[in-house]
Amino acid sequence: MKEISCFLNVITEDDKEFLIKSLDDDINTIQMLEDNLKEIYKGSHIVLTNNHTAAHHLALSAIDLKRGDKVICSVNSFPTIAQSIRYFDAEPIFVDVELDSFNIDIASLEQALIKHNHKKLRAVFVNHTAGLAAKLDEIRELCNKFNVAVINDCGFALGMEYKGELVGSKDLISSFGFNAMRKDPVFAGGFLVINDDKVYERAKLLNSNGISSNAWGNDGNLGYFYDVTDIGHEYEITKVCASLALSKVKNYKYYLKRRREIAKIYDEELKNLKHIKLPAIDKEHTFLRYIIKVDKNRDNFARKLKEMGINTGIHFIPLNFLTYYKQKYNLKINDFPNALANYAQILSIPIHINLSDEDVKRVCDAIKTLDSSWI
Secondary structure, eight states: OOOBOSSOOOOOHHHHHHHHHHTSTTOOHHHHHHHHHHHHSTTSEEEEESSHHHHHHHHHHHTTOOTTOEEEEETTSOHHHHHHHHTTTOEEEEEOBOTTTOSBOHHHHHHHHHHTOSTTEEEEEEEOGGGOOOOHHHHHHHHHHTTOEEEEEOTTOTTOEETTEETTSSSSEEEEEEEEESSSEEEEEEEEEEOOHHHHHHHHHHTBTTBOTTTTTTTTTOOOOOOBOSOOOBOOOOHHHHHHHHHHHHTHHHHHHHHHHHHHHHHHHSTTOSSEEOOOOOTTOOOSSEEEEESSOHHHHHHHHHHTTBOOBOSOOOGGGSHHHHHHTTOOGGGSHHHHHHHTTEEEEOOOTTOOHHHHHHHHHHHHHHHHHOO
């Protein structure tokens, strides 16, 4: 029986062919990737990184986050966001999520902004769960009121829109990633979209070990003098990863179209089931994940699907459930009731461009069979 992966992004033969060609010194795939992203995010600056977590860390470095600073984020965000905040010895402030969208809850955000209103409160790190944009208008209005920056975590949802606006084209910084996952990572990469010249220059400097770009070649063309003007990192993407990412960027509209086609099949086939609730319908949803809710015995349901050759996932485990944050901030399981209620039921089912319609139908049939017999 064929196993259906929850998330898979296979490298094609065309990708492999281009990768071999790109190893030629005459092909600058890093510059090509940057140029393609600049074409998508017109008017914004692009900084490439070697993975998505590096993009999170570089974003916070670029705003000069310091020890004791505070950054608000959803308790339902992926751990790399809070982890990146902690690496500065800064404090993540967790807020609850909406029951239906899984995105940051506006009322909880406002309460956190009021409670932590101080010059040490630097930003709100907004994740957009499963590729559905959070309520950016309301978030921006609150952030402007309290004079904090908006940083978007867009995950792998390249091309995500909010009310017709390309997410990343307006806010201070937005982070993205691209990869191809099998059982082992094949490649990784990330990038920042930045809409402030000074923040961009700082991010670009820090991304290359703090070595001034003006230093190279200013020595009478000898090429071996350089200067370090800040403490930076080495997060620059490699040529190999850039070449593989480039095809993903060039084809992102097709990937988006195919995921929406799959989601439409799920919407039709799985509607009105007794124990299954489908994700919120939104025409701008990119369906990076398709998250259903199973009203009871979620883990048993997932186990049965796995026995049928269908893999699932959870996006995400609330941060207050995780040992480090639970102990560090003395958090309780029921501190964030919406996140708790969602976590008990959410299940990500397969959605990726390598699924055939037959694969999707098989997933639907399996879910419907289980739903009809579920106790």
